[in-house]
Amino acid sequence: xxxxxxxxxxxxxGVGPSLQNTLAKxxxxxxxxxxxxxPSRYQDRSTVTPLSQLRPNEEYLVSGAIAGSKVxxxxxxxxxxxxxxxxxxxxxxxxxxxxxxQRALENANYIQAFGSTAYIGRHLAMAHPEYRTFTDPPPAxxxxxxxxxxxxxxxxxxxxxxxxASVCAQAWPETPGTPFSKLKLLHQPDSLQSIxxxxxxxxxxxxxxxxxxxKRRALKRKQQTGIPLPRGPGLGRxxxxxxxxxLTKAQRRVIGETLIDLENETPMLRLVQGDVGSxxxxxxxxxALRAAEQGCQTAIMAPTELLAEQHLQNFQTWLEPMGLRVxxxxxxxxxxxxxxxxxxxxxxxxxxxxxxxxxxxxRVTFSRLALVIIDEQHRFGVHQRMALRFxxxxxxxxxxxxxxxxxxxxxxxxxxxxxxxxxxxxPGRQAITTQTIAESNRxxxxxxIRQTLKQGQQAYWVCTLIDPSEEIPATAATEAFxxxxxxxxxxxxxxxxxxxxxxxxxxxxxxxxNHELDLLVATTVIEVGVDxxxxxxxxxxxxxxxxxxxLHQLRGRVGRGSTxxxxxxxxxxxxxxxxxxxxxALRESQDGFFLAERDLxxxxxxxxxxxxxxxxxxxxxxxxxxHAHLMPEAIxxxxxxxGAAPGTDAANRLSGLLDTWAPAQSDHLSA
Ligand code: ADP
Ligand code: MG
Numbered sequence: 259x260x261x262x263x264x265x266x267x268x269x270x271x272g273v274g275p276s277l278q279n280t281l282a283k284x285x286x287x288x289x290x291x292x293x294x295x296x297p298s299r300y301q302d303r304s305t306v307t308p309l310s311q312l313r314p315n316e317e318y319l320v321s322g323a324i325a326g327s328k329v330x331x332x333x334x335x336x337x338x339x340x341x342x343x344x345x346x347x348x349x350x351x352x353x354x355x356x357x358x359x360q361r362a363l364e365n366a367n368y369i370q371a372f373g374s375t376a377y378i379g380r381h382l383a384m385a386h387p388e389y390r391t392f393t394d395p396p397p398a399x400x401x402x403x404x405x406x407x408x409x410x411x412x413x414x415x416x417x418x419x420x421x422x423a424s425v426c427a428q429a430w431p432e433t434p435g436t437p438f439s440k441l442k443l444l445h446q447p448d449s450l451q452s453i454x455x456x457x458x459x460x461x462x463x464x465x466x467x468x469x470x471x472x473k474r475r476a477l478k479r480k481q482q483t484g485i486p487l488p489r490g491p492g493l494g495r496x497x498x499x500x501x502x503x504x505l506t507k508a509q510r511r512v513i514g515e516t517l518i519d520l521e522n523e524t525p526m527l528r529l530v531q532g533d534v535g536s537x538x539x540x541x542x543x544x545x546a547l548r549a550a551e552q553g554c555q556t557a558i559m560a561p562t563e564l565l566a567e568q569h570l571q572n573f574q575t576w577l578e579p580m581g582l583r584v585x586x587x588x589x590x591x592x593x594x595x596x597x598x599x600x601x602x603x604x605x606x607x608x609x610x611x612x613x614x615x616x617x618x619x620x621r622v623t624f625s626r627l628a629l630v631i632i633d634e635q636h637r638f639g640v641h642q643r644m645a646l647r648f649x650x651x652x653x654x655x656x657x658x659x660x661x662x663x664x665x666x667x668x669x670x671x672x673x674x675x676x677x678x679x680x681x682x683x684x685p686g687r688q689a690i691t692t693q694t695i696a697e698s699n700r701x702x703x704x705x706x707i708r709q710t711l712k713q714g715q716q717a718y719w720v721c722t723l724i725d726p727s728e729e730i731p732a733t734a735a736t737e738a739f740x741x742x743x744x745x746x747x748x749x750x751x752x753x754x755x756x757x758x759x760x761x762x763x764x765x766x767x768x769x770x771x772n773h774e775l776d777l778l779v780a781t782t783v784i785e786v787g788v789d790x791x792x793x794x795x796x797x798x799x800x801x802x803x804x805x806x807x808x809l810h811q812l813r814g815r816v817g818r819g820s821t822x823x824x825x826x827x828x829x830x831x832x833x834x835x836x837x838x839x840x841x842x843a844l845r846e847s848q849d850g851f852f853l854a855e856r857d858l859x860x861x862x863x864x865x866x867x868x869x870x871x872x873x874x875x876x877x878x879x880x881x882x883x884x885h886a887h888l889m890p891e892a893i894x895x896x897x898x899x900x901g902a903a904p905g906t907d908a909a910n911r912l913s914g915l916l917d918t919w920a921p922a923q924s925d926h927l928s929a
Contacts, residue, residue, distance in 0.1 A: 435914020490551030534814025590760025
């Protein structure tokens with residue numbers, strides 16, 4: 259039977275309600291979404307690497323004789339298998355193992371194993387490899403590229419591989435513009451060499467679809483009628499005079515551009531780009547104030563609870579003295595509080611409602627919504643962005659982002675928007691001294707932090723994981739927290755990560771802001787928006803695991819006050835060339851746009867799969883670093899197809915493209 263690409267996954271053999279729920283967590287709803295859930299990389303299992311050539315932190319297929327196996331007692335009990343080949347040896351380690359497995363390994367003579375290497379103690383080892391045992395010397399391996407998928411709890415890599423393989427084996431309708439056969443090839447490539455070209459062909463189509471959605475929306479917006487917000491009783495001046503700082507020239511210009519837009523009947527759609535710390539929030543406050551002057555409401559969306567909470571504090575400070583009512587509405591609020599906020603929103607008692615994506619929910623209805631502000635828009639992701647619609651409404655939109663997108667791309671990516679740039683930082687900002695430091699020098703870094711804290715300043719200690727993991731060789735926040743408590747007993751240390759409840763996060767962040775904590779150990783949850791001027795040092799562990807843009811954002815948490823600040827990028831030994839160049843770029847520059855351009859250069863088309871930056875919802879396939887050069891071609895393709903008469907091949911191709919790459923439209927905010 260032929261698959262219905264748009265139909266849900268339960269049409270597939272073996273997919274029931276429980277697997278359906280798990281797949282939903284990966285953003286897989288339709289059959290098509292399985293094809294679109296692409297491997298993040300491939301394991302090359304075609305060649306056996308001699309044991310003498312192994313390096314740490316790489317994946318290998320190895321083969322050799324079993325020279326012995328024993329249970330060893332270290333921190334925890336583990337089974338160790340010693341493998342030898344012609345001239346070297348390797349230890350395989352199993353931290354979980356059954357009696358049966360142990361006996362089978364003892365009885366076998368040869369083993370072929372696939373896994374990643376790491377130092378355990380002084381020896382290079384492979385923890386929990388996939389393996390097969392043999393009585394006689396094993397045959398040469400069959401050439402094989404095995405896809406590795408991003409997955410989630412409750413869905414093993416193997417199960418997902420099987421599911422995808424069986425979906426690829428089924429019949430898909432081939433209509434114009436639908437790329438099913440190309441997508442299948444990406445799941446089962448013949449060679450690594452064929453991948454970049456395939457990806458480029460698909461990326462071109464995805465970018466063209468994206469451009470089409472945005473362009474059509476821009477055209478539609480021009481025909482809509484919003485609520486004009488002319489200048490009112492002049493509260494703007496009162497706000498300006500009440501600020502503890504003087505607005506920069508760039509801020510004044512961008513506020514001006516925004517307020518002029520708001521006077522129009524045509525809904526505004528303006529993007530404010532500005533590096534971390536350039537002071538975008540206050541621009542939003544002026545816009546919200548203008549709406550309130552006209553008796554209208556503003557909704558502000560932030561990507562995290564922490565940021566929403568911080569905006570609440572700022573907007574209350576700035577706007578409540580002027581008689582505005584500001585409130586919070588997030589997913590983690592207690593039911594009664596959120597019911598009350600929803601009621602007050604509907605009754606028009608609130609002027610500014612700040613929230614996370616709970617604000618998008620249908621149950622929230624505004625009485626007179628005129629302005630929607632989306633902060634840190636890049637964190638909401640391409641797909642949410644394409645899907646955002648306002649039922650029966652045409653609010654003005656102000657979109658803020660610190661993602662330093664290279665200028666060449668801005669026009670194409672934000673085809674639907676007018677762009678304002680805050681190209682100036684507030685005066686008096688101190689440069690941040692950035693140092694890259696091998697992990698082995700951790701004690702020295704701790705000493706530096708001790709000095710900082712002694713002087714009454716504060717610091718962040720950032721980790722990329724919450725809990726220790728066997729698969730990922732990185733220091734976890736919980737570990738670092740205990741470690742630092744031992745090393746720095748005289749200071750107050752807090753731990754902040756995404757698994758804490760909303761109120762706990764807020765309480766810890768408040769304590770840090772009020773200097774009731776000296777050091778904050780945190781995951782990358784603090785990446786956006788966190789603003790504590792007295793924090794002057796940041797340590798980022800395993801900085802090699804983060805993208806350049808993300809590191810830049812994180813580092814932007816320090817250097818906000820008038821004291822010299824510093825950032826230590828700790829890295830694990832065995833850092834590759836690309837990794838080195840990335841960390842060096844950060845050391846050289848603090849300019850987000852410069853770094854974005856460098857990122858493009860460093861990553862380039864050489865990376866087969868690009869480097870997905872964690873936390874960033876991106877395109878299915880297009881990678882802005884890898885495919886930036888395709889943008890002009892994507893735009894002309896889109897323009898050509900959009901101009902085609904209905905019923906023609908070109909028009910059919912366009913609808914195929916949109917069906918594939920653009921998500922279903924959905925309604926979010928209503929009034
Ligand atoms: P962004 O959102 O662009 O990263 P914020 O709006 O959070 O930056 O501003 C960063 C910090 O700078 C805040 O503490 C803010 O109060 C402060 N700030 C904003 N504008 C100015 C200014 N013109 N002069 C001094 N400080 C400013
Ligand atoms: Mg901000």
